[in-house]
Amino acid sequence: METPRLVVDMDVVDRNIARFQALAEKVGVKTRPHIKTHKLPFLAHRQIAAGAIGITCQKIGEAEVMADAGLDDILITYNILGQEKLDRLAALARRIRLSVTCDNAPVAQALSERFSGEDKPLRVLIECDTGAGRCGVQSPVEAHDLARTIAHLPGLTLEGLMTYPPMAASADAEIWLAQARRLLTESGLSCPVVSNGGTPNLGDLGLFKTATEHRAGTYIYNDRSLVTGGHCTVADCAAVVHATVISRPTDRRAIIDAGSKALSSDLLGLKGFGLIREAPDADIVGLSEEHGTIDLTNTSWRPRVGDIITIIPNHVCVVSNLFDAITLRHPDGRLEEVRVSARGKVA
Amino acid sequence: METPRLVVDMDVVDRNIARFQALAEKVGVKTRPHIKTHKLPFLAHRQIAAGAIGITCQKIGEAEVMADAGLDDILITYNILGQEKLDRLAALARRIRLSVTCDNAPVAQALSERFSGEDKPLRVLIECDTGAGRCGVQSPVEAHDLARTIAHLPGLTLEGLMTYPPMAASADAEIWLAQARRLLTESGLSCPVVSNGGTPNLGDLGLFKTATEHRAGTYIYNDRSLVTGGHCTVADCAAVVHATVISRPTDRRAIIDAGSKALSSDLLGLKGFGLIREAPDADIVGLSEEHGTIDLTNTSWRPRVGDIITIIPNHVCVVSNLFDAITLRHPDGRLEEVRVSARGKVA
Numbered sequence: 001m002e003t004p005r006l007v008v009d010m011d012v013v014d015r016n017i018a019r020f021q022a023l024a025e026k027v028g029v030k031t032r033p034h035i036k037t038h039k040l041p042f043l044a045h046r047q048i049a050a051g052a053i054g055i056t057c058q059k060i061g062e063a064e065v066m067a068d069a070g071l072d073d074i075l076i077t078y079n080i081l082g083q084e085k086l087d088r089l090a091a092l093a094r095r096i097r098l099s100v101t102c103d104n105a106p107v108a109q110a111l112s113e114r115f116s117g118e119d120k121p122l123r124v125l126i127e128c129d130t131g132a133g134r135c136g137v138q139s140p141v142e143a144h145d146l147a148r149t150i151a152h153l154p155g156l157t158l159e160g161l162m163t164y165p166p167m168a169a170s171a172d173a174e175i176w177l178a179q180a181r182r183l184l185t186e187s188g189l190s191c192p193v194v195s196n197g198g199t200p201n202l203g204d205l206g207l208f209k210t211a212t213e214h215r216a217g218t219y220i221y222n223d224r225s226l227v228t229g230g231h232c233t234v235a236d237c238a239a240v241v242h243a244t245v246i247s248r249p250t251d252r253r254a255i256i257d258a259g260s261k262a263l264s265s266d267l268l269g270l271k272g273f274g275l276i277r278e279a280p281d282a283d284i285v286g287l288s289e290e291h292g293t294i295d296l297t298n299t300s301w302r303p304r305v306g307d308i309i310t311i312i313p314n315h316v317c318v319v320s321n322l323f324d325a326i327t328l329r330h331p332d333g334r335l336e337e338v339r340v341s342a343r344g345k346v347a
Numbered sequence: 348m349e350t351p352r353l354v355v356d357m358d359v360v361d362r363n364i365a366r367f368q369a370l371a372e373k374v375g376v377k378t379r380p381h382i383k384t385h386k387l388p389f390l391a392h393r394q395i396a397a398g399a400i401g402i403t404c405q406k407i408g409e410a411e412v413m414a415d416a417g418l419d420d421i422l423i424t425y426n427i428l429g430q431e432k433l434d435r436l437a438a439l440a441r442r443i444r445l446s447v448t449c450d451n452a453p454v455a456q457a458l459s460e461r462f463s464g465e466d467k468p469l470r471v472l473i474e475c476d477t478g479a480g481r482c483g484v485q486s487p488v489e490a491h492d493l494a495r496t497i498a499h500l501p502g503l504t505l506e507g508l509m510t511y512p513p514m515a516a517s518a519d520a521e522i523w524l525a526q527a528r529r530l531l532t533e534s535g536l537s538c539p540v541v542s543n544g545g546t547p548n549l550g551d552l553g554l555f556k557t558a559t560e561h562r563a564g565t566y567i568y569n570d571r572s573l574v575t576g577g578h579c580t581v582a583d584c585a586a587v588v589h590a591t592v593i594s595r596p597t598d599r600r601a602i603i604d605a606g607s608k609a610l611s612s613d614l615l616g617l618k619g620f621g622l623i624r625e626a627p628d629a630d631i632v633g634l635s636e637e638h639g640t641i642d643l644t645n646t647s648w649r650p651r652v653g654d655i656i657t658i659i660p661n662h663v664c665v666v667s668n669l670f671d672a673i674t675l676r677h678p679d680g681r682l683e684e685v686r687v688s689a690r691g692k693v694a
Contacts, residue, residue, distance in 0.1 A: 036636060036637075084349045103594050106653060107593070107652060133600075134602060134633075136594075138597060244429060247426055249481075249485055253480075255482050261693050264612060267612075289665060306429075317636060318608070321669075
């Protein structure tokens with residue numbers, strides 16, 4: 001097996017899919033998995049087969065790949081802007097059940113202009129900043145005002161509310177969403193969907209009484225950030241980077257053939273660039289593009305040149321994006337190489 | 348023009364190529380550009396046309412793409428290990444002038460075993476750790492000992508010494524290399540090549556009297572890390588990420604459609620994830636995969652939703668790796684999309 005390589009254990013994947021679905025069913029919320037983590041149509045189909053009502057994509061390019069593979073209910077959680085993108089969006093809306101999000105009037109206006117000539121209106125959810133500090137209207141009142149704008153624009157249908165909540169403070173996010181929905185319904189605006197998201201808050205699913213669906217992505221593979229956060233165990237991590245020790249320049253330094261092109265530079269607040277399963281007390285202290293530098297000061301482990309080691313990445317979604325192809329390990333031990341067909345879709 | 352997109356100004360590229368070549372010729376050192384920055388065969392050919400004696404690659408996959416495109420003198424600055432990789436290396440050595448580096452006896456032994464049955468021996472340079480702290484033998488004496496091992500192994504030819512020197516302390520690195528070469532020549536070991544590298548030390552080229560060739564990569568595009576280090580100006584940066592402002596949630600926050608999948612999370616010791624040419628005082632304070640968060644607190648600039656902005660990335664080599672295709676801007680203003688054919692070659 002040539003390294004570096006991303007190997008995905010299908011036993012663990014299936015267990016993770018089943019666990020999310022069961023958690024959601026227990027609290028009566030539907031699932032709409034985010035495909036950004038795996039970027040693989042066959043895994044999206046597996047999530048649907050387990051009970052998901054549809055999938056989530058972040059970019060049109062991802063949704064196009066998924067639609068080509070037969071996925072027919074997609075939410076793109078993004079402000080879509082620009083003539084070429086709007087044309088691609090319209091083409092996509094003709095062949096699947098499509099929804100998008102929006103957090104400002106200029107985007108709503110442009111969506112409306114593009115879709116007013118189409119046979120079907122485009123479903124739009126208001127993106128709400130419930131504390132994560134990225135996109136989103138800033139208050140329930142702003143959500144209400146934008147909802148009213150969208151409800152009156154030709155070519156659009158108001159579908160409801162969407163948020164990516166902050167890691168902590170789930171209860172506050174729930175109050176935010178409940179207030180916004182109340183304002184909408186009091187004004188006679190439809191709000192059939194309240195879409196919540198995230199893997200780290202799966203333990204808090206029951207707190208989100210307002211949510212009708214949950215978008216989680218990372219749960220299917222899990223990663224070191226989730227292990228460190230106490231959201232899963234090392235055994236729940238399905239995707240592992242295999243790397244070879246190519247140099248042992250000193251007693252306390254080992255160099256592997258996986259650098260930032262395989263592991264990414266994402267730290268997510270952690271120390272070091274991944275967890276070495278063979279030696280959790282060894283530190284991946286530096287990455288250049290094709291080399292990883294391991295400091296052996298805090299471990300008695302002394303790998304040899306040629307040893308293959310396995311690393312749980314800090315942030316698995318970005319790692320999926322770096323590999324043109326990955327290796328599946330099936331329950332019977334069989335290895336299969338698959339192309340990551342929705343990777344690299346930045347637009 | 349759809350965003351995010353990496354746009355490369357060919358005027359600046361040609362100027363940068365000419366400048367490196369002129370600097371090297373002035374001090375009498377040959378050039379062997381590292382293609383990791385552009386990953387494009389046509390640019391490698393342009394570097395050769397300007398006077399380079401060959402190119403440098405980091406992985407066999409990159410060298411295969413370059414050889415397919417007619418590049419016929421390649422140094423792979425990497426310890427190659429593993430049966431599949433050795434077979435690929437042997438196939439490559441049959442069709443081009445190929446050299447590799449090595450810093451330990453197990454790798455030398457494996458290279459020898461694979462190449463002793465081949466018609467031509469493989470050229471091997473000893474990788475020397477002159478202070479950068481990654482791969483490399485740790486002293487001139489170690490370099491000498493490994494050189495003697497390689498010189499006596501069947502299937503291999505000792506080609507000389509190679510280093511990636513530390514950013515500062517060029518003079519120390521030169522002393523290191525000069526000592527090692529002296530030890531080799533005193534033992535009657537051949538050392539026709541001393542290969543030095545790096546863009547940040549191009550101003551110090553004259554200090555490296557021992558070097559016969561210089562491998563620089565980033566100079567062809569340049570980036571924010573080199574601007575901040577005082578090695579070039581913003582006008583010397585050929586590769587710029589174009590992004591669209593998709594949200595203005597608050598007066599002091601702007602969100603763009605370029606995240607870590609377009610700009611990468613590489614900081615290289617800098618604050619923020621890139622330099623906005625339209626507002627150098629605005630801070631790109633956070634990236635998620637598809638969103639960049641700009642803090643406008645320290646700037647009077649207030650971009651609108653739909654504005655396209657241009658960003659000089661912190662580290663351009665990793666950005667090249669993230670785009671399946673990039674856009675060239677030719678001197679006559681014509682835009683051309685080209686596939687980055689050597690991107691994603693992790694093995």
